[in-house]
Amino acid sequence: MRIRHLTACAAALVALPALAGAQGKVQKTTRIPTPRAKLASECTWKPADAWVKRQAEFFDESRHDWTNDSLRNALLDAAGLKAPLKIPVQFGVRVEGADSTPPASAAAMVDALKTLASTRGSTWPTRSVVGAAGTHAVYLLVGLDTTLAKTALHRMMEAGPAESPAADVATLEDRLRLLAGRKQIYGTQFRRGGDGKVELAPMEDSAHADLRREGAALPPFKLGLCMAGAGKGKV
Amino acid sequence: MRSSVFLVAVSLSAAFPLTAASQVASPAIGKTTHVSLASEAAGREPKTFAPLVGSWVVTKDAGKNVLFIDGRIWKRGQPAGGLADKARELYGARNEDFIESIKAFAYFPIAVYKGIDNFENGEISVRFQMIGGTLDRAAGILFDVKPNGDYLTVRYNGTEDNVVLWTFNNGVRKFVNRAATLVPLELGTWHTLKISIHGTSLKSWLDDQPMHDYTLPRTVSGKIGVWSKTDSMIEFADFTVTPMSR
Numbered sequence: 001m002r003i004r005h006l007t008a009c010a011a012a013l014v015a016l017p018a019l020a021g022a023q024g025k026v027q028k029t030t031r032i033p034t035p036r037a038k039l040a041s042e043c044t045w046k047p048a049d050a051w052v053k054r055q056a057e058f059f060d061e062s063r064h065d066w067t068n069d070s071l072r073n074a075l076l077d078a079a080g081l082k083a084p085l086k087i088p089v090q091f092g093v094r095v096e097g098a099d100s101t102p103p104a105s106a107a108a109m110v111d112a113l114k115t116l117a118s119t120r121g122s123t124w125p126t127r128s129v130v131g132a133a134g135t136h137a138v139y140l141l142v143g144l145d146t147t148l149a150k151t152a153l154h155r156m157m158e159a160g161p162a163e164s165p166a167a168d169v170a171t172l173e174d175r176l177r178l179l180a181g182r183k184q185i186y187g188t189q190f191r192r193g194g195d196g197k198v199e200l201a202p203m204e205d206s207a208h209a210d211l212r213r214e215g216a217a218l219p220p221f222k223l224g225l226c227m228a229g230a231g232k233g234k235v
Numbered sequence: 236m237r238s239s240v241f242l243v244a245v246s247l248s249a250a251f252p253l254t255a256a257s258q259v260a261s262p263a264i265g266k267t268t269h270v271s272l273a274s275e276a277a278g279r280e281p282k283t284f285a286p287l288v289g290s291w292v293v294t295k296d297a298g299k300n301v302l303f304i305d306g307r308i309w310k311r312g313q314p315a316g317g318l319a320d321k322a323r324e325l326y327g328a329r330n331e332d333f334i335e336s337i338k339a340f341a342y343f344p345i346a347v348y349k350g351i352d353n354f355e356n357g358e359i360s361v362r363f364q365m366i367g368g369t370l371d372r373a374a375g376i377l378f379d380v381k382p383n384g385d386y387l388t389v390r391y392n393g394t395e396d397n398v399v400l401w402t403f404n405n406g407v408r409k410f411v412n413r414a415a416t417l418v419p420l421e422l423g424t425w426h427t428l429k430i431s432i433h434g435t436s437l438k439s440w441l442d443d444q445p446m447h448d449y450t451l452p453r454t455v456s457g458k459i460g461v462w463s464k465t466d467s468m469i470e471f472a473d474f475t476v477t478p479m480s481r
Contacts, residue, residue, distance in 0.1 A: 206424025
């Protein structure tokens with residue numbers, strides 16, 4: 001079995017605008033603040049890991065079973081994504097302030113999603129509408145607007161696990177909880193302390209974090225901490 | 236390690252054998268039944284409750300057996316294993332209607348308490364701890380469970396921070412009443428949900444804080460238990476029932 005190391009994870013993350021930014025930006029890179037030399041022995045995952053397989057199942061687009069290609073393409077463009085997405089798509093690691101600027105077309109699409117969200121009875125772009133990659137684009141774009149993100153999270157939860165990527169739902173919920181002054185519950189949000197070290201944002205019930213993360217198709221908590229370089233200084 | 240056994244309080248164990256419906260006596264008025272899982276096997280389905288929808292197992296929490304609904308393996312429209320046998324145990328020959336209705340509700344995990352055949356008036360409480368759930372984190376008290384699968388539930392949902400009364404009739408869920416107060420609860424902490432029913436009066440409390448004071452359109456009668464929703468991961472403990480006269 002091929003084992004990938006965090007260097008590979010980091011490369012995958014760099015290749016994907018996988019995580020939405022906290023301050024209204026889509027990030028194209030996740031700046032893993034840990035020297036690569038240290039990562040190889042610490043942060044590993046395998047394609048056969050349950051969370052990776054679940055993401056692979058969700059993001060499998062080998063069958064064209066969505067209905068709105070034009071919306072899908074617009075979403076992918078606005079989020080800076082290209083299908084098929086590289087698996088795993090969502091590592092659940094977001095370091096505040098490590099977000100890059102979104103594509104210029106993102107703002108218009110955010111406005112379009114706002115209109116959609118505020119229109120009663122409108123069809124939300126779920127997996128069966130815009131495909132799995134399209135739903136991840138939605139996740140990235142709604143992260144640019146906190147009010148929209150709240151509505152979107154509700155829509156994503158309502159749509160259920162077959163229509164919304166669970167790892168994205170979990171990561172978005174963590175971020176919104178922090179913005180609302182509550183503690184995160186999955187452990188996906190990190191920030192830099194005064195000393196420049198990456199630290200886990202306030203979290204409740206870390207004892208059951210792995211149960212929750214397993215349910216959400218996120219990597220084990222320990223791996224998330226490792227990938228974020230929690231406790232490590234700036235690179 | 237997750238395992239179980241809900242034990243009825245010693246004083247009532249003789250009165251409420253936990254086997255076939257025909258052997259379950261009516262509850263003694265004014266006597267409180269504290270359901271314990273102490274003698275059940277961790278990692279197994281509970282014996283004191285009949286899990287009809289969802290994956291219910293007994294598990295350990297701080298060394299104590301508790302009932303766990305494991306939403307990690309929830310799938311839409313999938314009743315618990317052995318549903319037919321469990322329904323037969325609860326409702327005998329009338330089990331087919333029950334099964335059909337329950338299949339329609341497979342979105343909502345339920346486990347029916349085997350120790351009381353018919354609850355009409357009194358109090359039911361349960362302690363619960365939210366562990367997780369991406370879509371829902373719902374813990375409810377199930378009551379008025381009819382042989383055709385209709386039922387009522389008062390539940391707390393941690394994704395909405397509210398307590399709501401729902402009714403399920405002929406496979407259709409309908410909102411009845413939402414308590415006005417929003418109560419955000421931390422995951423991994425224990426809380427108590429309680430209802431009291433006297434005739435058509437329904438009251439509910441969350442951690443002793445009043446939630447509902449509602450008049451039902453009719454009196455209730457039927458089995459009771461615990462309720463959850465979709466992928467919720469909830470631990471339940473100290474299911475307590477006090478039947479009372481109206």
